[in-house]
Each structure stands twice: as structure tokens, then as C-alpha cells.
Amino acid sequence: MSLDLPKEIEPAIELVGIDKKFGAVHANKNINLTVAKGSIHGIIGENGAGKSTLMSILYGFYHADQGEIRISGKPIAIRDSQAAIAAGIGMVHQHFMLVENFTVLENVMLGAEGGQLLRKGVASARKELKRLEDDYGLEVDPDAVVEELPVGSQQRVEILKALYRGAEILILDEPTGVLTPAEADHLFKVLRVLRDQGKTIILITHKLREIMAITDTVSVMRRGEMVATRKTSETTVEELAELMVGRRVLLHVEKGDANPGRVLLSVRNLSVKDARGVTMVDNVSFDVRAGEIVGVAGVAGNGQSELLEAIAGIRKPASGEILIDGKPVAGIDPAGLRDLGLAHIPEDRHHMGLVLKFEEYENSILGYHRDRRYGRGAMLDLEAMRKDAEEKIAKYDIRPPNPRLKTANFSGGNQQKIVVAREIERDPNVLIIGQPTRGVDIGAIEFIHKRIIDMRDAGKAVLLVSVELDEIRSLSDRILVMFAGKVVGEKTGDAGEQTLGLMMAGIAA
């Protein structure tokens, strides 16, 4: 399924018949791919489609069971990362592979020190960094400590690391997940410069918009197979989405006008500190009315998580007031808040939403285990729990439909559905949601979004926190933007991306 390339363009990298199994899971099935030198090639697919496995094979983390990798036409064996680096392949991981308390310089040098003693390498690395900075517009202070840099700069360090090792082929795995729109734009600018100077770039993402914005060619993966390769200019978002999921997908959430009623959730002058005593939420006030969705936009780490946790009763506010249906809730624990009609879908399902080692039916009542329906006194009624779980499984199309399966064995999207089903099926009056679709595939996103809209239409108050601006924009009736712990502005649901992006970066109010 490789793209027919014009004769004069030489391929930088060719994958021929790559096949990889993990036990019973067939992660990569007979993958063929050709990427032209000096191009940006996108690889798109849902979670678990096998994109990361394929790239890990290319970077020497895994070995393919079968197949061949050719670099510039020559077959090579990539036994480990060292071999990949030697072959001119550089990788920018989704979770940065940086030593946080090292300086930029030390991070760049690591593994390419140029001798037993550091002194000589330091001087030459400094010179080389300066050159890369000038050539590609990758400005970073070489003596800055990495953990003190903003995320966008940390990513630049990752790119510098690859270039310093002489990478000709750069693989980026979900590079924009942690960036502000402005940082993402900057990254794309850098990538274009790199391409124009002859580097080959492979961009792995699940964001269709990015594919359209920056790639020259794109391949779609689904369930371990490479199902299509297209020239970006000759395809559409709709076609790619359909190829990814295998069926037509509704990309735009359909919803009617909001009918806001009385105030159900009210936050008054709320301030929240984190464990270090740093003020994370700074004097924030807002209301959420019945029948509306209020979205909180912002780059991760600007206080949204702490705000959610304070409302959910997990984190004690430093000052201010939270009222549910007019009733102050200070000092009420999360269980008490649930009784008042609050439901919380936490940001991180692995750490807060689920116990991964539990079976599905156990998680589907987690937090509601004191409910009379699931048992009396100290005893749980397992029968009732399982029956309840089966109903939710059917209603939310959780797959596989097995309440006795360990939760860790469900895919991200299905795990999220377990949490969503648990909280929504309680029929709460106030629903607070953090990152409802993080690490969830397109099909499940569509489903979860519909459920959230249903809640609104049923007259519930919904507070939605998400770092995905698209999600905020398509679901929210009103949008609050948080920056550095403060709500820096409020917009209607149809606010433009650029306006919001500037507010998220703290530039405009």
C-alpha cells in the first residue's frame, strides 16, 4: 500500500512486511510504508492501532518478528536504540525522555559525550547547540535546568538531542498533546524548516487537524494494519476519520441551544494551594446553571486540576466557598457530596477513577459501595453488583461485555466508559468532568460527548475541564479560560480558537 513516488525522489525510509505479535495481540500486520526524503509524513490511527509499536520497532525498542527496514535504500538491522541512532533515526517521545534536574547541555550530551571525561565534550556540545539554534530556529538556553523550562522548550531539547546525534529522520510521537496552540504553531514552523533542509519527519498523531496542517503525505493505521496512504492535499478530514475508525464518524457534535435554569453549582472567591503551598487556584468565581455546559480551557497545569479536586471535595480550599444548589459544602467529604447530587469524572482514570486490578463490576460501583442496592451492613451483594454492571455494559456498549474481566484489560476508551457510566447513571444534578476523552479513541469520544450533551439536555449542570481546545469548543455553552490559577476571561461557546489560544497563553484577556 505504499505511495507511488516520483522517480527523482529517493525514499528515506522503507518498511517492508513488518510483522509483530505480543502474545495473542497482533500489533503490526504486514506493514509496508515508504517515506520520501525531505517530506513530512503523518501516521494516524486510534489508540491501539499499532502506531507506537511500529515506531518502537523503527527505533530499536522492539524487534519485528518479520520484515525488513531500509534506510536510503539499504536494508539494515536495528537491534537497539544505539543502532537506530547510528542509522540517523531520532525520536521525540510523547513523554519526554529528559533528565529533569540536568541542564539542557547535559541532556543533549547524554549518550554522546565524546570521551570518558566531560570537559572536552561540553565545549563542543555548546558550539554545536549554537549552530543548531542558528540553523533551525531552535533557541534554548544551554545552561537552563530542564525542569524549569516550559513544556514547549523541553520538547525543543528533545529535538535538539536527536539533531545533535546527527538524525536525518525524525520521529515525533504525539508531539502536540502538551503544547499550547502557540507552542504547537512554533513546533510546526520548526518542522517545516527541518524538512526544507532535507530532514525527513514522521509525525504520529491522532489529531486529524494536525495531519491536514503540516504533513505532505499521510498513512492511516487501523487494528495493526496500514489501511491507506494518501497525499494530504488529496484527502479530507472526513475520509481519514472514516479510514481510522472503519465507519462514518460524526466529527461535529450536534447539540441544540442551551436552556439555562437556576444556579446549581456556584464557586465564590475560591483559592486552592497545592502540597508545596503554591497557590494554584487564585480567587476564582463562577456559576454553572442547570441545563448548561461550562467549559474550562487552559494549558495543563494552570490550576484546572486543583479546581476540579476542590469542587469534588478531594482537596481542601485555602479560602472561598463552593455551593451546590445553594448549599455551602465546606467540610463535606466526597461521599457526602455524592449524596448531595454531585458526580465527578476525574481527570486521570488510572489514578483516581479506577482500581485497575479490580474486576469491571467492582469498578462500576466504586465509591457507591455503601448504597443499599449493593448490599447491607458490612456485606456486599455481589449478585446485585454484577447485574447492575451488566446493565451499564449494555447501555454504554462497553467491550468486551464481561463484568468479571480485570479492568486493566479494557482499552482506554472502554475504561473511560466504565467511569462515565458509573457517574452518569447515578443521575446527578451536578456533573464535573476532567479530560473526558484523554487517550480515548474517536468512536468512544463520539459516544461520551453525546452522553454529556444528554446530561445537559436533561437539565443538569455540567462543568467540563479539558486541555483539548476542540473538545471545549464543541461541547461548551460558555467557556472560562484559566491561566496561572486565575480565570482570565469568559467567552461564549462559539469563541474562535485563536482568541482562546491567546488567552490560554496569558497574552490576552
Place this chain on the structure above:
Amino acid sequence: MDYFDIFIGILGSAIRLSIPLLFTALAGLFSERAGIFDIGLEGKMLVSAFASACAAYWTGNAWLGLMAGIVVAIAFSFLHGFASITNRGNQIVSGVALNFVAAGLTIVLGQAWFGQGGRTAQVPGSGRFTPIILPGADAMREVPILGPLYANVISGNNILTYIAFLMVPISWWVLYRTRFGLRLRAVGENPGAVDTAGISVSWLRYRALIVTGFLAGFAGTYLAIAQSAAFINNMSAGKGYIALAALIFAKWKPVPVMLACLLFGFLDAFANFMQGKSIPLIGEVPVQIFQALPYILTCVLLAGFIGIARPPKAGGVPYTKER
């Protein structure tokens, strides 16, 4: 005896008591900076003390005793590495297990070979590290203040003491000025960064553990054939744990490690000195109070008086590639 003489006396004793701590804490520094918690320092000290005492007794050569101590401690390091690096076992469990093995093995072998209830036989003078009088020590003695300090604190120690202090700048240099040190510090913070740079995480951590064994070997040897003249049951007596406390107290940095060990040594020496002495207004204080001082100090300091002690981020976590 005036107060200054007492002070000099305590100081000299503090140095001698801090040496095994210093070697052990530096040993721990290398493994912990590489991301391997080593609660088994205590055991390494114990087996190397036993091995060095045996070797020194049989050969009559202190240096061969030292070599035996080092080799055995490194062997124990490899066991720890095999359990916690190769097989990704829990580092604390492995370390505690090795401590038990060390305590039992030394007694059993000691009883079998020497029949003295677990002790080894007395090591002859040639098999021990004896105090070295530095040139001019006697001549200097009469100089006020500096004289006694030189003669009684700086001079009159055995060679291992000087090696211990030499190890401090050497450790610093290795950690901060060499490729090995850079990689070692990196692997303790984010082994993923090391792995993706094409460096073997396992081999790097094994090498760190070899250094740990090497230094712990010095500590055990010091106990057996420098400070005493035989191996005695459980002669490490918790020093491995105190060294770990010193390491945390020093925030995993070489020079502060030295200062922390000297402080703990000083408290130890002070406790010994206060034995049976009475304090004005209070009277005789049970010696246990003074003996408990290093431990109390550790608790108080770790409870927040030194600020946040940030351990190497990947410490205690076996490295597995994603998925």
C-alpha cells in the same frame, strides 16, 4: 585535663567512628544515584568485615584482607543486582534479605572455621592497618591549639582513614566530571532517557553496584582489621542504616555526605565520652540518651529541618521498557 584536651580527644574519636560511615555512605551514594536503593549496605559491611578478617588472619597481610573484603562485598552487590536489576525484584526486599544472609552466614562460617562462637581468631599485627604517625607529629605537639590537633586528630590514623577522605573528592569528580558519572546520575533520574540514548540501563546500574561493593568493602575491612583485630558477631551494628540516614541527610551529594558522617561520628564519640559522667544541674544522665542522639537527630532532621530531600526520581523502581 582541660576542655580543649577533652575536645581534641572527642574529635579524634569522632574521626575514627565516622570512617566506616563515610565509606558506606559513599557506597550508597553510587547505587542510589543510579536508582538502586541499597538497604543491604549493612550486610555488605558485615560480610566484607568477615572476609577481610579471615583473609588477614590466614595471610597475615592487611592488603590481602582488604582485597578479600572488597571482592566479597562486590559479590553481594551482584546478588542484589541480579535480584533487583535483572529480575526486577523489589530492591528493599532484596537488600533486607541480603542483610539476613550476611548476619547468618558470617556466624555459621565463623563458628565452622574458628570455633569461637562466630568470632574469627585474633588477627596478628601484620594483618592489620595500624596508625601512621605523620612526620613532625611529635615536634608539633607543643604548639598551642594546632599542635594537639595535628598530633592527635590529623596524625595517628591508619591508611584507610586517609583513603576515606580521599574518596570524597574522587567520588565528586567521578559523579560530576566523567561520562560514567553523568550517565549514572541520569539513570537514577530517568532511565528512559538513558535507554533511548542507546545506553544499557542494566549494565550501567551493575557498574554502579560494583563501585558500591568496592567502597562497602573498605568499610567492612576498616571495622575488622583497622578499628579492631578480629571479626565479631554483628560488628556492623546498624552502621549501614546510619550511613543511609547520613546519605539522605546529605541529599545524595558527596561533600555533604562527608560532613553528615563526621557529625554522626561526633555524636557517637560524644555519647561514649558522656558515659557515666554527670551534667551540672541534671546529674548523671543515662548513657542511652546520648547513644540515641544520632537516631533522634536523624528523625528530627529528616522531618523537615533540612528542607525537602529529593531522592533520585527513579530510585527503587525497576526499569521496564514501555509496555
